[in-house]
Amino acid sequence: MDSAEILVTVGGLALIAFTLWFFFGQHNEAVTTGTTADALYSCPMHPWITSPDPAAICSVCGMKLTQND
Numbered sequence: 333m334d335s336a337e338i339l340v341t342v343g344g345l346a347l348i349a350f351t352l353w354f355f356f357g358q359h360n361e362a363v364t365t366g367t368t369a370d371a372l373y374s375c376p377m378h379p380w381i382t383s384p385d386p387a388a389i390c391s392v393c394g395m396k397l398t399q400n401d
């Protein structure tokens with residue numbers, strides 16, 4: 333193994349380590365803010381339409397958003 337291969341191997345491991353750190357860092361952040369997710373409302377037909385406002389309506393179909401479990 334020459335120095336170039338070592339550099340690529342170390343670089344690859346560093347990239348993987350950074351990716352894992354980034355992923356778990358984001359995950360921990362989501363857990364920390366998870367308490368406020370209890371009050372998140374979403375459209376039954378379009379679950380990606382969400383709002384913390386209980387009076388909000390879906391921007392796609394106009395249905396009243398319902399609370400998630």
Ligand SMILES: [Zn+2]
Binds near residue numbers: 376392
């Ligand atoms: Zn909708």
